[in-house]
Each structure stands twice: as C-alpha cells, then as structure tokens.
Amino acid sequence: MRDVTPDNITEVFTGYFGPDTDPRFKEVMGALARHLHAFTKEVGLTHDEWRAGLKAMEWAAEITTPERNEFVLMSDVLGLSSLVDMVNSHPGATSSSVLGPFHVSDAPPIAMGADLKGDFEGEVLLVQGQVRDLDGNPIPGAKLDIWQTAPNGLYSSQDPDQDIMSFHGLMTADEEGRYAFTTVRPVEYTVPTDGPVGQILNAAGRHPWRPSHLHFIITADGCRELVTEVFPEDDPYLDQDTVFGVRRDLVMSYEPQPAGTFPEGFDLSGKVDGAWSKVNFDFKLLRR
Amino acid sequence: MRDVTPDNITEVFTGYFGPDTDPRFKEVMGALARHLHAFTKEVGLTHDEWRAGLKAMEWAAEITTPERNEFVLMSDVLGLSSLVDMVNSHPGATSSSVLGPFHVSDAPPIAMGADLKGDFEGEVLLVQGQVRDLDGNPIPGAKLDIWQTAPNGLYSSQDPDQDIMSFHGLMTADEEGRYAFTTVRPVEYTVPTDGPVGQILNAAGRHPWRPSHLHFIITADGCRELVTEVFPEDDPYLDQDTVFGVRRDLVMSYEPQPAGTFPEGFDLSGKVDGAWSKVNFDFKLLRR
Ligand SMILES: [Cu+2]
Numbered sequence: 245m246r247d248v249t250p251d252n253i254t255e256v257f258t259g260y261f262g263p264d265t266d267p268r269f270k271e272v273m274g275a276l277a278r279h280l281h282a283f284t285k286e287v288g289l290t291h292d293e294w295r296a297g298l299k300a301m302e303w304a305a306e307i308t309t310p311e312r313n314e315f316v317l318m319s320d321v322l323g324l325s326s327l328v329d330m331v332n333s334h335p336g337a338t339s340s341s342v343l344g345p346f347h348v349s350d351a352p353p354i355a356m357g358a359d360l361k362g363d364f365e366g367e368v369l370l371v372q373g374q375v376r377d378l379d380g381n382p383i384p385g386a387k388l389d390i391w392q393t394a395p396n397g398l399y400s401s402q403d404p405d406q407d408i409m410s411f412h413g414l415m416t417a418d419e420e421g422r423y424a425f426t427t428v429r430p431v432e433y434t435v436p437t438d439g440p441v442g443q444i445l446n447a448a449g450r451h452p453w454r455p456s457h458l459h460f461i462i463t464a465d466g467c468r469e470l471v472t473e474v475f476p477e478d479d480p481y482l483d484q485d486t487v488f489g490v491r492r493d494l495v496m497s498y499e500p501q502p503a504g505t506f507p508e509g510f511d512l513s514g515k516v517d518g519a520w521s522k523v524n525f526d527f528k529l530l531r532r
Numbered sequence: 533m534r535d536v537t538p539d540n541i542t543e544v545f546t547g548y549f550g551p552d553t554d555p556r557f558k559e560v561m562g563a564l565a566r567h568l569h570a571f572t573k574e575v576g577l578t579h580d581e582w583r584a585g586l587k588a589m590e591w592a593a594e595i596t597t598p599e600r601n602e603f604v605l606m607s608d609v610l611g612l613s614s615l616v617d618m619v620n621s622h623p624g625a626t627s628s629s630v631l632g633p634f635h636v637s638d639a640p641p642i643a644m645g646a647d648l649k650g651d652f653e654g655e656v657l658l659v660q661g662q663v664r665d666l667d668g669n670p671i672p673g674a675k676l677d678i679w680q681t682a683p684n685g686l687y688s689s690q691d692p693d694q695d696i697m698s699f700h701g702l703m704t705a706d707e708e709g710r711y712a713f714t715t716v717r718p719v720e721y722t723v724p725t726d727g728p729v730g731q732i733l734n735a736a737g738r739h740p741w742r743p744s745h746l747h748f749i750i751t752a753d754g755c756r757e758l759v760t761e762v763f764p765e766d767d768p769y770l771d772q773d774t775v776f777g778v779r780r781d782l783v784m785s786y787e788p789q790p791a792g793t794f795p796e797g798f799d800l801s802g803k804v805d806g807a808w809s810k811v812n813f814d815f816k817l818l819r820r
C-alpha cells in the first residue's frame with residue numbers, strides 16, 4: 245500500500261496474507277495485529293514509550309534461561325497466562341491455573357498416605373480428596389503430580405539445601421479415585437523482581453506476592469489433563485495474586501484438628517503428637 | 533481477587549495499580565492489558581498457541597544482538613513501528629517512516645553537490661530539494677543525515693566489502709534550505725528471514741521485501757527531528773512494503789535526463805557522460 249494510514253493499517257496488514265494461509269493462523273495473527281494497532285492508536289504511543297517497551301523485551305531476553313523465563317513471567321503478571329487457562333477451562337470441570345516455572349519432571353512415585361514433610365518444621369497437614377468426572381463418577385488410577393514450596397518459601401529447584409525431589413511426588417489415586425498425603429503448609433512467595441517485570445510491578449505500585457498454594461497436574465486415561473493449584477482461604481494474598489491464578493473453585497480451607505486424633509493409614513500414623521490440620525479437596529476432570 | 537474470570541480480569545488488573553502510579557503509565561499499561569485480554573478472549577487462544585508465541589519470543593531473544601534486533605523487526609512486520617511513526621506525525625509536515633537497523637552514527641560531513649556513488653556501478657542519480665517549515669519558509673542550515681543501500685542491496689554495516697561510511701553522508705542545507713548530492717539508485721532488499729519473523733512471514737504467505745528507498749534524518753534548530761525515507765514510484769514493492777513504511781507523501785520519481793546535460797556545481801560535473809536521472813524532493817519540518 246503506498247498510502248498506509250492509521251485508519252487502514254490493520255486492513256493493509258490482513259491484505260498481505262497469502263491465499264494459502266492457514267485460516268486459524270490468519271485469525272489469530274490478524275486479531276493480534278488489530279488489537280495492538282487499536283492499543284497504539286488509543287493511547288497515542290510515543291516513540292519513547294515504544295522504545296521503553298523494546299528495552300523491556302531486550303532486558304527480558306538477556307536474563308531468560310531455561311530455568312528462568314522472563315517472557316512467561318511477563319505474560320503471568322499481565323494476566324495473559326491466567327486468561328489462557330480460563331478460556332480453555334470447561335465450566336463444569338475444576339479450573340486450571342498457572343503451571344509456573346517450578347515444576348520438576350519425573351517426580352518420584354509416592355504411595356497412598358505418603359509423607360512429603362520429612363524433617364521440615366511445621367504442623368502436619370493432611371491433604372485428601374477424590375478425583376471424579378463431571379457426572380460424579382470416581383476416576384480410579386488418576387495420576388496426581390504434586391509439588392509445593394518448602395517452609396522457607398523456596399521450591400526445591402530454587403534451593404541448594406533441598407533435594408531436587410523435596411516436596412514433589414507422583415501419587416496414583418485408588419479404586420475410588422481417592423488420594424491422600426501429608427505435608428506442611430506451603431507458604432506465599434514472590435515472583436522474581438530483578439528484571440523488567442519487577443520494574444513494571446514497581447512502576448505500577450504492585451507487590452510481587454503470590455498466595456500460598458499446592459500445585460497439581462492430574463492426568464487420567466480418556467480425560468483432559470488438569471494443571472492447577474489450590475489456595476487456602478485464609479491467605480493474606482488470596483485477593484491479590486500477582487499472577488491472577490486464584491479462582492473461586494480453587495479455594496480450600498485448613499481444618500484444625502486436635503492433638504491425638506491423627507488417623508491410621510498414613511506414613512506418619514503414630515508419629516503425630518500435636519495438633520494437625522486437614523484439607524479436603526476434590527477434583528473434577530473432563531472426559532474427552 | 534479470589535474470583536478472577538474472563539469477564540473481570542481487565543478490571544482486576546487495573547485494580548492492582550497503586551494510588552501513586554504515574555497516570556500515563558496506568559493509561560498505557562491498562563490499555564495494553566485490555567487489548568491483549570480482548571485478543572485472547574476473541575480468538576480463544578489455546579495453550580499451544582500461547583506456547584508458540586512464547587517460543588517466538590525466546591527465539592527472538594537468542595538471535596538478538598546490538599546489530600540485529602529481532603524484537604524491532606517483529607514490531608516492524610506487525611505494522612507497529614509504522615503506526616507509532618504515523619500517530620506521532622504532524623499532518624502538515626513530511627511523514628516520518630521507519631529508522632531501520634542500518635543507520636550509522638557520525639556520518640562524515642559532505643559538501644553541497646557531493647557524491648556518494650564513488651566507484652560503484654550504475655547510472656548517476658542527482659537528488660536535490662529544499663527543507664522548509666509548514667509555512668513554506670526555507671530552513672537554512674538544516675542537517676540531512678543521508679544513507680542508502682549499495683547497488684548490491686547491502687548497507688555498509690552489512691557488507692565487509694564496503695567502507696563503513698560508504699553511502700552515508702551528513703549534509704548541511706544552504707542559506708535557502710537547499711540540499712543536493714549525487715548517488716546511484718538504492719535497491720529493494722529483504723528483511724532477515726532466518727528467525728521467528730521469517731517464520732511468521734512464511735506462515736502468512738508474505739514476502740520479506742522492502743521497496744528501495746533513501747533514508748534521511750533531518751534536524752534543525754527549533755524544529756522537530758524528522759526520521760524518514762523516500763521511495764521511487766516505479767518500485768515493484770511500493771504497494772507491499774513488508775514493514776508498512778510507505779506514505780503517499782514519501783513517494784518520489786526518477787526523472788530521466790539525456791546524456792550531456794549534467795549540470796555544473798557538483799563533484800561529478802564534467803565526469804558524467806551518459807544519461808542520468810534526477811529526483812526533486814522537498815521536506816517540511818514542524819517548528820516546535
Ligand atoms: Cu483491542
């Protein structure tokens with residue numbers, strides 16, 4: 245086009261697509277360009293602001309490694325990652341929520357009633373529930389890949405003092421789709437703030453905290469994989485998760501239990517003297 | 533928010549801004565998030581597509597260097613760079629157009645009538661014109677930073693066989709705001725296609741070509757800097773510039789001149805035997 249204008253640029257852009265372009269590619273790229281064009285026009289983006297955006301990308305490029313991806317974090321704090329989770333959630337199923345960067349592949353299998361707490365300090369937390377389909381039928385043998393922070397707020401992959409598989413386990417649900425394990429309460433933590441995302445949060449007057457949570461990836465034959473997190477209702481950051489991961493159906497509660505009531509059937513049975521807490525959380529998976 | 537939904541996520545995002553946030557930062561980031569959220573919802577972006585977008589950013593990060601910035605190129609082929617140029621252009625002034633990655637700082641001063649062609653092959657091209665303000669008053673002493681491709685399609689910074697200042701010069705306009713120099717016709721070229729931008733262009737069925745052009749950065753005391761390019765009307769890619777740089781007022785024409793008519797007052801005067809061409813192009817700068 246020899247006469248590109250702010251009014252026709254989106255049209256010119258879509259006019260450049262070749263005749264054999266994949267229709268979905270065209271739809272996604274065309275919409276991306278249209279919304280970015282609308283943004284640029286609406287705010288009258290200046291050259292300095294455009295350059296500041298590019299500087300943020302260049303800085304993100306410099307500090308991104310296989311272990312620390314600043315582009316994913318940028319998507320997280322803009323709410324994009326959570327929005328992708330939400331638009332791909334099925335209304336009847338348990339909501340998905342951000343995977344985050346701290347998942348470790350090949351977690352060790354753990355048996356029903358196993359313990360993740362080990363020698364770490366803190367009150368024993370018993371977590372249990374059932375994996376069902378949308379009709380309420382249990383899903384026997386569902387696999388639950390479980391991980392969380394240690395009491396110091398660090399995941400094993402961040403903490404040289406932890407074994408890499410500390411607070412990680414892969415549990416197989418029983419014949420009734422039930423799972424149960426012991427651990428300690430996960431704690432709230434901050435996203436990394438030493439890059440452009442930290443600078444953006446700071447300029448926005450936002451804190452970098454996430455509410456504490458237990459991570460789960462749940463898979464079962466014939467079901468859609470569920471990547472999610474569950475959050476305690478009494479967490480101070482529940483209403484201000486900096487990556488927008490909380491959904492109403494992912495909120496659970498710690499139920500305090502008096503000393504001397506810890507049940508049989510757990511690795512820790514007979515070893516819990518004081519008070520402990522319990523979480524009941526059921527998952528609903530979508531059958532494909 | 534413990535109940536983030538696709539409907540309220542933009543509101544939740546803007547609700548996170550602190551009370552002391554700079555209002556312009558809030559406006560720009562709020563609008564960016566709103567348009568990206570709208571895009572994500574409109575197309576129902578899948579996790580695979582989200583990951584493909586992140587892979588493109590990671591690949592761009594890997595190949596970006598001070599000399600080759602894939603993020604700028606991404607902005608260019610999406611039409612964003614040109615749109616920023618357009619929304620910041622003043623209607624009465626000459627349009628601005630993309631700076632591109634090939635500008636070299638500290639170009640050598642060249643005198644009125646100087647030659648950039650040197651020993652390169654090709655018909656002599658005489659380029660001349662006047663720098664004026666919006667009222668038509670000449671701007672004496674305006675500085676014109678000029679650069680272009682060699683006949684092989686390469687800028688000096690891309691071509692080990694060229695001196696780094698080949699086809700680069702800094703001219704000072706005369707008392708009447710006039711400039712004049714000789715050169716050869718610049719040629720069309722492609723943007724780099726060996727990164728994610730090349731992959732996107734390919735998937736879109738788009739070519740990577742830019743129409744040929746002369747680059748100018750024009751500065752003068754009391755005037756807004758003008759970064760622009762001018763394009764010949766007979767270029768085959770004039771209507772399909774892959775970075776959307778062409779504007780109607782930036783199109784010029786090569787006027788063919790018979791042998792033996794080359795004028796006095798140029799470094800090449802007396803040395804041009806054959807036919808030559810002429811370009812007249814005037815610039816209008818905005819006074820601040
Ligand atoms: Cu939009």
Ligand SMILES: [Fe+3]
Nearest residue numbers: 344346457459
């Ligand atoms: Fe986490």
Ligand SMILES: [Fe+3]
Nearest residue numbers: 632634745747
């Ligand atoms: Fe160029």
